[in-house]
Amino acid sequence: MIPNLRRLTRKFFQVAAIVSLFMPALKAQYLSLEDAVKISMRENLGLLTADARIAAAKVNTGPGAAGMLPSVTAQGSGVFTLDNATQTFLDGRENKIVGGTDLRFNAGVRADWTIYDGKGMYLRRDRLLDEYELTTLARRQEAQELVASVSRAYQELVLQERLVDIIEEDLTYLKDLLELTEAKLKIGSATRLDVLQAKTDFNELTNSRQLALLQYDIIAGGLNRDLNRSSATPFSVDTAFLPLGEVLPYEEWTELALSSNPGIRLAAKEVAIAERDIALAETERRPQIGLTSGVNFGYLRSNSGFLLSNRSYGPFIGVNASFNIFDGNRVDRSIEIAKFSATVAKLGYDQASLSTKNELYLNYQQYEYYVAQARLEQENLALSEENFALADELYRNGYINQFELRQVRLQRLEIERRLAQAEYQQTLAYIGLMELSGQSWL
Numbered sequence: 001m002i003p004n005l006r007r008l009t010r011k012f013f014q015v016a017a018i019v020s021l022f023m024p025a026l027k028a029q030y031l032s033l034e035d036a037v038k039i040s041m042r043e044n045l046g047l048l049t050a051d052a053r054i055a056a057a058k059v060n061t062g063p064g065a066a067g068m069l070p071s072v073t074a075q076g077s078g079v080f081t082l083d084n085a086t087q088t089f090l091d092g093r094e095n096k097i098v099g100g101t102d103l104r105f106n107a108g109v110r111a112d113w114t115i116y117d118g119k120g121m122y123l124r125r126d127r128l129l130d131e132y133e134l135t136t137l138a139r140r141q142e143a144q145e146l147v148a149s150v151s152r153a154y155q156e157l158v159l160q161e162r163l164v165d166i167i168e169e170d171l172t173y174l175k176d177l178l179e180l181t182e183a184k185l186k187i188g189s190a191t192r193l194d195v196l197q198a199k200t201d202f203n204e205l206t207n208s209r210q211l212a213l214l215q216y217d218i219i220a221g222g223l224n225r226d227l228n229r230s231s232a233t234p235f236s237v238d239t240a241f242l243p244l245g246e247v248l249p250y251e252e253w254t255e256l257a258l259s260s261n262p263g264i265r266l267a268a269k270e271v272a273i274a275e276r277d278i279a280l281a282e283t284e285r286r287p288q289i290g291l292t293s294g295v296n297f298g299y300l301r302s303n304s305g306f307l308l309s310n311r312s313y314g315p316f317i318g319v320n321a322s323f324n325i326f327d328g329n330r331v332d333r334s335i336e337i338a339k340f341s342a343t344v345a346k347l348g349y350d351q352a353s354l355s356t357k358n359e360l361y362l363n364y365q366q367y368e369y370y371v372a373q374a375r376l377e378q379e380n381l382a383l384s385e386e387n388f389a390l391a392d393e394l395y396r397n398g399y400i401n402q403f404e405l406r407q408v409r410l411q412r413l414e415i416e417r418r419l420a421q422a423e424y425q426q427t428l429a430y431i432g433l434m435e436l437s438g439q440s441w442l
Helices: 002-027 033-043 045-059 120-187 192-226 250-260 262-285 330-396 402-436
Strands: 071-088 094-116 288-302 309-322
Touching: 033 120, 045 120, 120 192, 120 262, 120 402, 192 402, 250 262, 250 330, 250 402, 262 330, 330 402
Parallel strands: none
Antiparallel strands: 071 094, 094 288, 288 309
């Protein structure tokens, strides 16, 4: 019985040890770029605030908000008066009333409708629609900037993964090289210096791997922060950079940017609103015509006047008109200020267009540069791997020393790192091109 218990206990601890080894892997859930973007879009407080602004702007659209519909009001009043009055007539008679009472009651329904205000109501309607579109464009711009930020952070994590893989592959080789060098030392074909150099290279690369993992944790924490979740949440990412689509000529990128860039479209909408404000200010120079209609009911009962009671009711209708002759040049000042605002908005549009085209040009040049660098590094890597395989064989057969092998190994390691960096920068430049042109890269 006891041996069986010991065997079960030993088996339990073995299983527990195996599970503990795999716990980090189980906790680090895979996170794709698409999932990261979805989480950021769902949890970002800035976008939630923008959604609320859009909803508020939408409520404020329509003919009623622009003043195109009539206003209908119901009103009523009632008054009771206690009077002590002395009335003297023209013929000398006097009438004294002590404790006289008056009861007055009025009620009615009134409709007021502006039928012409210099077309201001139509301009206000269009302006409110422009403001709604403006909030929508602002939200789209904020969302695109957020997606680009998350995408760049994600690509940086992919880069760190690539660098760690490169280091771990080299560490595996160095461990084998260290064992080989120690074996050579025992048979006298290597020196103690060779062993120390191999250990130094192994330890140095181990430290580089640790620093790369720490850098990964820092970047992952920043991405978790952007996703509005705990910075300590572990996750794994893709092992390859974002697949790149077709890269158009620079002129076509520029055309796309001028028509689809959220910042440029936002600036263009601000220009349209500013120009509409000028026309809206000019409507105050035109006449205002309104229509009034309704139904009134009045009732009076009194013992202190000439009538005991009076009751009246019936509809009424009227037209009112006004024209601004002079108001201290208020309208002129409003028009002038609106024109200045339009000038500022146009300058903002020009600035946004110029800035976007300049950024687009720089991203395009960077993309072309890193594409060329990646192509050259691919060629260099193929040569360096062939060179390294030959050097490794020569070292194992005793034709070259460890220093010569080390130089070849470090050259290959540096080329692999440069290739990863070039592909990373190429991906960032591509994301920049797509962002500036208002296109989706997912």
